[in-house]
Amino acid sequence: xxxxxxxxxxxxxxxxxxxxxxxxxxxxxxxxxxxxxxxxxxxxxxxxxxxxxxxxxxxxxxxxxxxxxxxxxxxxxxxxxxxxxxxxxxxxxxxxxxxxxxxxxxxxxxxxxxxxxxxxxxxxxxxxxxxxxxxxxxxxxxxxxxxxxxxxxxxxxxxxxxxxxxxxxxxxxxxxxxxxxxxxxxxxxxxxxxxxxxxxxxxxxxxxxxxxxxxxxxxxxxxxxxxxxxxxxxxxxxxxxxxxxxxxxxxxxxxxxxxxxxxxxxxxxxxxxxxxxxxxxxxxxxxxxxxxxxxxxxxxxxxxxxxxxxxxxxxxxxxxxxxxxxxxxxxxxxxxxxxxxxxxxxxxxxxxxxxxxxxxxxxxxxxxxxxxxxxxxxxxxxxxxxxxxxxxxxxxxxxxxxxxxxxxxxxxxxxxxxxxxxxxxxxxxxx
RNA sequence: GCGAAUAUAGCUCAACGGUAGAGUAUAAGAUUGUGGUUCUUAGAGUUGCAGGUUCAAAUCCUGCUAUUCGCCCCA
Numbered sequence: 357x358x359x360x361x362x363x364x365x366x367x368x369x370x371x372x373x374x375x376x377x378x379x380x381x382x383x384x385x386x387x388x389x390x391x392x393x394x395x396x397x398x399x400x401x402x403x404x405x406x407x408x409x410x411x412x413x414x415x416x417x418x419x420x421x422x423x424x425x426x427x428x429x430x431x432x433x434x435x436x437x438x439x440x441x442x443x444x445x446x447x448x449x450x451x452x453x454x455x456x457x458x459x460x461x462x463x464x465x466x467x468x469x470x471x472x473x474x475x476x477x478x479x480x481x482x483x484x485x486x487x488x489x490x491x492x493x494x495x496x497x498x499x500x501x502x503x504x505x506x507x508x509x510x511x512x513x514x515x516x517x518x519x520x521x522x523x524x525x526x527x528x529x530x531x532x533x534x535x536x537x538x539x540x541x542x543x544x545x546x547x548x549x550x551x552x553x554x555x556x557x558x559x560x561x562x563x564x565x566x567x568x569x570x571x572x573x574x575x576x577x578x579x580x581x582x583x584x585x586x587x588x589x590x591x592x593x594x595x596x597x598x599x600x601x602x603x604x605x606x607x608x609x610x611x612x613x614x615x616x617x618x619x620x621x622x623x624x625x626x627x628x629x630x631x632x633x634x635x636x637x638x639x640x641x642x643x644x645x646x647x648x649x650x651x652x653x654x655x656x657x658x659x660x661x662x663x664x665x666x667x668x669x670x671x672x673x674x675x676x677x678x679x680x681x682x683x684x685x686x687x688x689x690x691x692x693x694x695x696x697x698x699x700x701x702x703x704x705x706x707x708x709x710x711x712x713x714x715x716x717x718x719x720x721x722x723x724x725x726x727x728x729x730x731x732x733x734x735x736x737x738x739x740x741x742x743x744x745x746x747x748x749x750x751x752x753x754x755x756x757x758x759x760x761x762x763x764x765x766x767x768x769x770x771x772x773x774x775x776x777x778x779x780x781x782x783x784x785x786x787x
Numbered sequence: 788g789c790g791a792a793u794a795u796a797g798c799u800c801a802a803c804g805g806u807a808g809a810g811u812a813u814a815a816g817a818u819u820g821u822g823g824u825u826c827u828u829a830g831a832g833u834u835g836c837a838g839g840u841u842c843a844a845a846u847c848c849u850g851c852u853a854u855u856c857g858c859c860c861c862a
Contacts, residue, residue: 360852360853361853363854417860417861434861462862464860464861464862466859466860466861467788467859468853469855469856469857470855470856471862472860472861472862476862477862480862641857642856642857642859643862645862648861648862670862671861673862674862675862699820699821700819700820703820730820730822731821731822732814732815732822733821733822734821734823735822739822745821745822747820747821749820750820751820752820763822763823766822766823
């Protein structure tokens, strides 16, 4: 019986892994250039970690199980909660701000479709204890920097601030559960349903009007003035708007201005407190969001002292999809640079010695292991995409020489074994 | 969790009720130690799985599984 992959999972072959590695390494470089240090947390955690954050209902879409010690555990569905736990366990007394980044797979029991899998990868970061518009600006600039570095250009970067609408609702003494319903529809962008909902609630006509106007607003920093004129004497909302304006001004300084202010971003989750952002790439179907994040106060939920944090994550698989959609050039190198080919069967042992010498000299090299004929060997070397073939023949080896063949030009020369490694170092540009 | 489409060789697809084929990839060969082109040959499929209708099923029907597209949710 043939055993197949579990639903919603994927196998990655080496060509695809090369592309993923390239993007992964690029992101790593950028994050580290911004002063972030990599952390790793367990693949599974106490189930409570996630239910505390997202409510009991989250169990529906989590892989969770009891271990042999009757502990309730869960495969992590995201990484913000584990990182917050790590902070509480290890880093509460460290100097702030703390900059951490992570890359790892997460698991959700959901129905798979394009861009949505049961095992997927997130690349993200948390900046803990540095709440300020400039901290937020730096995080946003870094996210954009990452996309820039991998050559992804066709995206929309939406920035909002939950404080504005939340303050308005709080001032009007709207109960928490009703606020949740409202924010849910705001996030969905379902204006019609939202209007229905507001009509059924005990909400003044003017507030209703303000809300409906606010969520429609999209644009660059010029919309700040527009928003200010709409909000009527709500101190909290003005404060949040000032923060947003401050953030946008800082973004200019950090060199990123390709954003869209969008107050319709709600990000569903309650713990987001201020700035929120989402990045979309069109043409990816329903799963067009490649990244999301914002400023939150999650640590308090887990019982720590209040610390404002800002974080975001890239949906790594969706970033890869977006790159493919955009036909972005992903630099991919061949497996090896050199192939060592014995020209007759009694030259095999010499070939093995030669290939090992090359490898010890730091040259990536492969050798015939399938006892193929010379023609097939060169054909195979061609398939590997090597730059050079070393042809080991009995006549040459007597003089301590081999033939070095440039696979691209077809030129070949006789070269002493003593000089082979040095010559290849020069030709391949290896230090 | 709900609705819809699809499932044939490693890959891309054909056959549309009457013996499963092509392209491509793979392997071997075209006389001694030379590739990317060409030619010859070969292997490769219980047609996703399990039932049903029929003299006869890849083809029609049902269920299951998987993938894809929406809804939902998110990354």
